[in-house]
Amino acid sequence: MLEIKDLHASVQGTEILKGLNLTVKPGEVHAIMGPNGSGKSTLSYVLAGREGYEVTGGRIIYCGEDLTDLEPEERAAKGVFLAFQYPVEIPGVPNSTFLNEAVNSVRRYRGEEELDKIQFVKMLRAKTKELGMSDEMLKRAVNVGFSGGEKKRNEVLQMAVLEPKLAILDETDSGLDIDALKIVADGVNAMRSPERSALVITHYQRLLDYIVPDKVHVLAQGRIQKTGGKELALELEKSGYADFKGEAA
Amino acid sequence: MADIGFIDESSGRTLPGAGLGWLDAKRDAGRARFGALGLPTPKLESWKYTRLRPLDDTKFAPVSDAAGEAKIDKVPGLSGSAAKIVFVNGRLRTDLSKLDDLPDGVRFASLETMLAEDPAWLEANMGKVAGDAPVRAGGTGEQAMLALNEAMMDSGFILHVAKGVALKAPLEVIYIGGLTDDAVAYFPRNLIVLEENAQATLVKQHIGHSVGEYFANAVTEISLKQGANFKHYKLQAESIYATHVTTLHADIARDATYESFQLSIGGLLSRSESNITLSGEGAHAGVHGAYMMRGKEHCDNTTFIDMAVPHTTCNQVFKGVLDDESRAVFQGKIYVARDAQKADGRMLNKTLLLSNGAEIDTKPELEIYADDVQCAHGATTGQLDETALFYLRSRGIPEALARNMLVQSFLGDALEEISDEAVREAFMVHVLHWLPAHCYRAGEWTSDQLEERA
Ligand SMILES: Nc1ncnc2c1ncn2[C@@H]1O[C@H](COP(=O)(O)OP(=O)(O)OP(=O)(O)O)[C@@H](O)[C@H]1O
Numbered sequence: 001m002l003e004i005k006d007l008h009a010s011v012q013g014t015e016i017l018k019g020l021n022l023t024v025k026p027g028e029v030h031a032i033m034g035p036n037g038s039g040k041s042t043l044s045y046v047l048a049g050r051e052g053y054e055v056t057g058g059r060i061i062y063c064g065e066d067l068t069d070l071e072p073e074e075r076a077a078k079g080v081f082l083a084f085q086y087p088v089e090i091p092g093v094p095n096s097t098f099l100n101e102a103v104n105s106v107r108r109y110r111g112e113e114e115l116d117k118i119q120f121v122k123m124l125r126a127k128t129k130e131l132g133m134s135d136e137m138l139k140r141a142v143n144v145g146f147s148g149g150e151k152k153r154n155e156v157l158q159m160a161v162l163e164p165k166l167a168i169l170d171e172t173d174s175g176l177d178i179d180a181l182k183i184v185a186d187g188v189n190a191m192r193s194p195e196r197s198a199l200v201i202t203h204y205q206r207l208l209d210y211i212v213p214d215k216v217h218v219l220a221q222g223r224i225q226k227t228g229g230k231e232l233a234l235e236l237e238k239s240g241y242a243d244f245k246g247e248a249a
Numbered sequence: 250m251a252d253i254g255f256i257d258e259s260s261g262r263t264l265p266g267a268g269l270g271w272l273d274a275k276r277d278a279g280r281a282r283f284g285a286l287g288l289p290t291p292k293l294e295s296w297k298y299t300r301l302r303p304l305d306d307t308k309f310a311p312v313s314d315a316a317g318e319a320k321i322d323k324v325p326g327l328s329g330s331a332a333k334i335v336f337v338n339g340r341l342r343t344d345l346s347k348l349d350d351l352p353d354g355v356r357f358a359s360l361e362t363m364l365a366e367d368p369a370w371l372e373a374n375m376g377k378v379a380g381d382a383p384v385r386a387g388g389t390g391e392q393a394m395l396a397l398n399e400a401m402m403d404s405g406f407i408l409h410v411a412k413g414v415a416l417k418a419p420l421e422v423i424y425i426g427g428l429t430d431d432a433v434a435y436f437p438r439n440l441i442v443l444e445e446n447a448q449a450t451l452v453k454q455h456i457g458h459s460v461g462e463y464f465a466n467a468v469t470e471i472s473l474k475q476g477a478n479f480k481h482y483k484l485q486a487e488s489i490y491a492t493h494v495t496t497l498h499a500d501i502a503r504d505a506t507y508e509s510f511q512l513s514i515g516g517l518l519s520r521s522e523s524n525i526t527l528s529g530e531g532a533h534a535g536v537h538g539a540y541m542m543r544g545k546e547h548c549d550n551t552t553f554i555d556m557a558v559p560h561t562t563c564n565q566v567f568k569g570v571l572d573d574e575s576r577a578v579f580q581g582k583i584y585v586a587r588d589a590q591k592a593d594g595r596m597l598n599k600t601l602l603l604s605n606g607a608e609i610d611t612k613p614e615l616e617i618y619a620d621d622v623q624c625a626h627g628a629t630t631g632q633l634d635e636t637a638l639f640y641l642r643s644r645g646i647p648e649a650l651a652r653n654m655l656v657q658s659f660l661g662d663a664l665e666e667i668s669d670e671a672v673r674e675a676f677m678v679h680v681l682h683w684l685p686a687h688c689y690r691a692g693e694w695t696s697d698q699l700e701e702r703a
């Protein structure tokens with residue numbers, strides 16, 4: 001599904017990712033943990049194709065194809081989805097319109113028929129219900145005036161609607177109350193299948209009780225420093241990142 | 250008589266109403282005044298950023314019969330309007346107009362018709378508002394363009410609504426310019442009077458054809474009597490060969506409400522100047538607009554709102570999008586007279602620059618001589634939000650469509666100020682058409698999908 005080899009990436013001339021290797025097989029869920037500022041969000045932006053996040057070395061192979069030269073919308077159409085750590089507010093664009101444009105843009109790209117309004121609304125309604133979201137949040141402008149938890153839930157809604165092959169969740173659990181955390185985890189689990197993979201970035205072991213990962217990685221100093229099973233998260237909970245901080249310096 | 254340099258008057262066309270003593274005198278006075286003032290220059294504060302360059306090097310002819318009779322198959326109008334007056338290059342076109350169905354108490358006619366039918370009413374009302382208001386408070390300019398219109402007025406309309414009459418459906422006036430071989434000039438003079446508690450909505454469209462250079466210099470006077478309510482919407486979709494100058498003077502009496510929205514989407518050079526006086530307690534003016542320019546277009550919105558007495562309110566939102574090497578000017582002044590206590594005035598100008606070559610000069614001003622007022626003004630200029638753009642694209646929305654969505658939502662916010670829903674939707678369609686055409690899907694935006702699923 002995803003094969004990252006010796007990835008180097010810079011932001012504004014500063015190298016943040018310094019030779020990162022990561023392989024995610026179809027159907028697997030990997031967790032990435034690591035200290036603040038270690039490059040987790042940078043990795044997710046690089047995968048999503050954000051401008052200004054420059055790949056200076058290495059390769060990102062997604063479903064057999066090099067991602068690095070694709071536009072963000074092409075990556076999305078090919079099934080890459082990033083749930084933002086800080087979802088963006090877009091005044092004036094109703095959430096439902098945004099979702100509709102997104103779904104149909106992706107369908108157009110894939111050569112599939114667009115959903116008409118009735119089909120779209122039906123599909124959307126089913127998804128919002130699962131996520132316990134109100135219709136009101138669909139009418140409002142994208143993320144404008146949403147609480148922190150509502151924004152995260154809205155990210156999960158977008159994921160549910162777009163049904164990506166590779167979902168990258170950047171701290172989607174931060175700021176969620178316990179009930180919301182379960183709902184979000186259910187949303188991710190509902191999408192688990194042999195064809196889909198997920199990269200779950202989190203600071204808290206708790207999320208991994210709900211979304212049980214196949215592997216846990218520690219990202220520090222711009223590299224994967226350690227990889228283990230789900231028990232690694234429990235270890236980190238106790239010992240922190242002290243071991244990794246000095247290491248690469 | 251003094252010549253007007255950029256106008257070739259050798260054709261000796263007879264202007265409507267010629268021979269009426271008061272009108273001849275008015276035209277002569279206008280000509281003398283324009284002769285003395287000349288075209289506005291950047292030395293005048295309110296003309297600092299706009300020069301009427303095309304008038305320097307083009308000779309415009311008054312409209313010939315042929316130019317006025319240009320073949321027009323279809324007039325883009327509003328559905329559901331009560332009546333419509335159409336001018337082509339300043340000539341009244343009865344074949345395209347529709348005036349047969351006016352309710353009692355509503356007089357809506359061309360200047361020409363009015364001069365023939367009721368010149369006394371015109372004599373009593375014309376110049377009443379334009380004559381004194383701006384001079385009293387310092388106004389926006391030297392009124393050279395008003396004087397020029399006075400000297401040359403050749404078209405325009407009259408709207409007079411009787412006391413207590415409420416007109417629901419909008420009235421329409423359409424000015425079509427272009428389709429001529431030679432450069433032409435025309436000078437509409439509009440006069441709107443709403444008597445006590447009268448209500449009306451007017452949609453004015455200035456539309457240009459893409460061939461033929463022209464110069465339109467219009468003056469509109471508005472007098473709203475006590476408790477009247479007037480909605481005044483203007484679409485400026487002039488051609489890239491057009492020079493468009495309009496001057497508006499409005500007097501808003503006690504408890505009367507004036508709402509205006511100007512959507513400017515085209516015109517090589519345009520200047521729209523409004524002078525609005527809130528002359529009675531409880532008077533309100535909402536003076537709004539949006540502008541979208543590209544190429545080398547230049548669009549100037551200059552407004553002067555005089556809060557002359559206590560307890561008046563005004564609100565102003567102007568938003569614009571500038572692409573290529575286009576340029577816009579926003580000069581807004583709210584003036585609060587001494588003793589005009591409890592005045593509440595707000596002004597906001599926001600511009601999105603889509604290219605490095607685009608430019609905005611914005612000058613929102615408050616001039617306050619009373620001490621117990623609530624006034625605020627602001628202006629921002631920026632580019633499309635790159636983070637928002639990435640967010641949309643990361644969901645699969647192609648860049649061009651994502652840009653359109655952001656521009657549309659930016660302007661849609663200004664269009665919210667249009668309280669007439671049909672007009673708001675019609676204007677939104679113009680906004681969508683201005684956007685790059687390949688993003689066809691954006692056009693589905695105006696209706697709320699969620700409402701429709703019921
Ligand atoms: N636009 C930028 N300009 C300069 N430095 C940046 C920029 N964006 C990120 N960085 C730096 O890159 C490093 C990695 O940031 P990143 O956001 O990837 O960390 P993170 O692992 O996601 O941290 P957190 O756990 O706090 O979310 C940080 O030191 C940050 O300051």
Ligand SMILES: [Mg+2]
Pocket residue numbers: 040041042085170
């Ligand atoms: Mg982060």
